[in-house]
Structure formats: C-alpha cells, structure tokens
Amino acid sequence: MKKKGFLILLQFLLFLILSDASAIERRKEQFLLEQSYLIFPLPYSLEGIGKGIVVTALAGNVAETNVDAYFLGITGAARGSMVSIGDIHLLPKLFILEVQKMDIGRVTVNNYEKRGMDTKKDDYTIMELDKVENNYAKLTLSLLERRLEFFGAYERELVRVIKVHDNDGEIISNMENDPYKGDSKKTSMGIILDYTDDRQDPRKGLRLELTRSESPRQKRVDADYYVIDRSLSLYYPLAGQGTLALNYFASDARVRGKGDTDPSKIRNELGMNCAPSDVECLKAEQELVDMFIAQRSNGTATALGGENRLRAYSRQRYNGAHSLYYAAEVRWNFSQAVRPFNFWIWKDIATGIQMALFHEWGTVAEHRSDLGDIWRTSYGVGFRLVSASGYVYRADLAAGREGSTVTVIFEYPW
Numbered sequence: 001m002k003k004k005g006f007l008i009l010l011q012f013l014l015f016l017i018l019s020d021a022s023a024i025e026r027r028k029e030q031f032l033l034e035q036s037y038l039i040f041p042l043p044y045s046l047e048g049i050g051k052g053i054v055v056t057a058l059a060g061n062v063a064e065t066n067v068d069a070y071f072l073g074i075t076g077a078a079r080g081s082m083v084s085i086g087d088i089h090l091l092p093k094l095f096i097l098e099v100q101k102m103d104i105g106r107v108t109v110n111n112y113e114k115r116g117m118d119t120k121k122d123d124y125t126i127m128e129l130d131k132v133e134n135n136y137a138k139l140t141l142s143l144l145e146r147r148l149e150f151f152g153a154y155e156r157e158l159v160r161v162i163k164v165h166d167n168d169g170e171i172i173s174n175m176e177n178d179p180y181k182g183d184s185k186k187t188s189m190g191i192i193l194d195y196t197d198d199r200q201d202p203r204k205g206l207r208l209e210l211t212r213s214e215s216p217r218q219k220r221v222d223a224d225y226y227v228i229d230r231s232l233s234l235y236y237p238l239a240g241q242g243t244l245a246l247n248y249f250a251s252d253a254r255v256r257g258k259g260d261t262d263p264s265k266i267r268n269e270l271g272m273n274c275a276p277s278d279v280e281c282l283k284a285e286q287e288l289v290d291m292f293i294a295q296r297s298n299g300t301a302t303a304l305g306g307e308n309r310l311r312a313y314s315r316q317r318y319n320g321a322h323s324l325y326y327a328a329e330v331r332w333n334f335s336q337a338v339r340p341f342n343f344w345i346w347k348d349i350a351t352g353i354q355m356a357l358f359h360e361w362g363t364v365a366e367h368r369s370d371l372g373d374i375w376r377t378s379y380g381v382g383f384r385l386v387s388a389s390g391y392v393y394r395a396d397l398a399a400g401r402e403g404s405t406v407t408v409i410f411e412y413p414w
Helices: 002-019 263-270 279-298
Strands: 036-046 050-060 068-076 079-091 095-112 124-143 148-165 171-174 180-196 205-215 224-237 242-257 322-335 339-342 346-365 376-387 392-400 403-409
Touching: 079 124, 095 279, 171 279, 242 279, 263 279, 346 392
Parallel strands: none
Antiparallel strands: 036 050, 036 346, 050 068, 068 079, 079 095, 095 124, 124 148, 148 171, 148 180, 180 205, 205 224, 224 242, 242 322, 322 346, 339 346, 346 376, 376 392, 392 403
C-alpha cells in the first residue's frame, strides 16, 4: 500500500512538471556564473594518531564557466587529499559531469559496538587506516531549468586497516604485518523532480529524489544487495521573508544473496589474532564479527548522523538495514540585498543571509518492523549565507543526547 501511494505521488509530480512547468516560476537563472573562492584551514586532533591541519579550498564557476572545484588537504599526523570537480557541462545545461578522487594515507574512523540505535556515546573502538582511496563519477541529464534530472554514478573505495584502538586511543590490536583490506564498488541511478521556485534556495514548492544504489558481491564472502533511497522535501513560504522546510527520508537495503556469516571464518579474515587472555582485543574482535554478520545478512542502508541528517551526531553514527528520518527547519531571511565581498581568503556575492531553527528525528533498524522502537533527536540553530556563485555557506550548531556539534559546509542539508 505504501509503495502504491508513493508511485501515485511520483506520477502526480511528473504531471505537474511536464504539463505546466511555469506554474511555479523560477525566481532566477538556475545555472550561475559568478566567480568565488574560499580557503578554510581547520586544526584537528585524532585519538591514537595526533594533530594537524585540514585545509579546505573551493572555487566556484572557474574562469566564468559553470565548473566548481573543491580541494581538501590533510597535513600533520594524518595525511592525504581529496579533489572534486563538478558542474562540468559536456553539453551546456544538459549533460553535467562531476568527478572526485580521494587518497588518504593515514586516518581513523570510529566503529560502534553494534548497529542500530541502542549504543552509547563511548561504545566504540577506533579503526586506524593507512589507506583510503575513493574514486567517484556522476553524470546528470538536466531538463526544464533543472526541474527534472536523471543521474547515474559510479564509486569505488579501497581501505586498509592496520590497527584497532580503544576509545582512549590505546592500541588493542596491531595488524600492520597483515592488514585487513576492504574493496567496495557501488553504482547508483536516480531521478530528481524539483517543483520549486529555485533549485539553490527554494522558498515554495516540493522536491522529490529517488535513488537506487547497487552494491554487488566483490568477493565470495560478501553480500549482494541494493539500496533504495527516497527523499521528499516541502517548502512553504511564511509571512515576511521566512520559509518552512520539511523533509522525509527513508532508506532500505534489499539483499539478493547473503554473504558468509560463519564467525570463525570472519575472525580469520580480520586477522586480529587476539591472545586468549586479552579481553579488550577479544571484545573489539567480537564487535567487528557481529557487524560483518549483520551487514552480510541484511545489507546496509544510508546511515544517519553527520552534516545532513541528525546533525548532533557524528557522520554515519547510526547504521542498519533500514533508516527513517524526519526534519523541520524554519529559515528566516534577514537580508536579500546583493552585496559583493572580498575578505582575502573568501570572495563571493551575498544574495541572502538567513538564520534557521531546526529539529530532526531519526531511527534505524535491521528489520523494518523495528523502525521507530528507538528514536534519536537533534535540534539547533544555523546561519546561512546564500551566494550568487551557487554555494550556500552553512554553519549549524546542533544538540542531542550525546552533546553538541558544529557543522560548517557549503550547501543546504536538503
């Protein structure tokens, strides 16, 4: 019944866009050409690794084209880089290419003791990686002033785990001589229906995005599954210069073939080689075994946590085979004056300054029937600068049961 209702909504939106695309007129040109740049250094501190500096640099509409470039460089204890080039118009305003390459030589990621919502803030171990390589490409067909878009994407990621630390940074297991190696490939395709007055900064209308991502079996032990994501956003103008923005997001993994879930084989695959008396190592190993079993049995849907969903929690904080998310934002425009600025490291043209109040609800589970048994919430305030180059410079302060987090990024959450 839910699937049928969603298909009816999809058909209705297609009818609105294709039959009368001018019913909600665009407020401005959808492909912007104003040039901009930003250089943003930020210190970091990683448990078990050390300290250093992350430098972010971006350039919008390079050489008065639509091309945007993004660079991230990591120096100090960790090291690596990421380069992304987007809005490459293979055919002007029709076929648009985005490419990205990441190569990080040393970094850490948190691994929570189990999937689902029932974990505490400190229930994690730290995985130290000496290799993270990611290659990504996306091609978009854009129609009707970006009201209708079809896209396809390919992503491959290689990782190598050399150590496992506890959450204080102390080494539990050293696998440098025989590291665990992961190799994943994913292809995605989807559609965006944008029935709003502006793609960059919508004030009224609605937007629907559907994505299907394939995660085929890479090795005989892996699962073969795909993920369906649905996102629906509604934008309603408030009195004065405000907008009420609402978002619904759901993600479901569907397994075609389970992977190898034999615990003893997974232990051999991990190669942690814990001593029988090493309780901490054995506990960390069991957590990873349980995670592999769940992933190979049920697949992994789009996680919650990070800059877009449940902003008070770390990136990919909550994982499972199914996820569900609701959010509301009140965005208030204090100024819509056009103001060029140049602060040496930051140059652009401001077309709007906003404050936002937001509240979010999210849940994940291994089985759809368990979605909603445990919810987490996130709420806070954000400040946004909408620019003529196409970026939305965003700083959000979010709070939840595990504390508060500040997010600085260059686009709306949805």
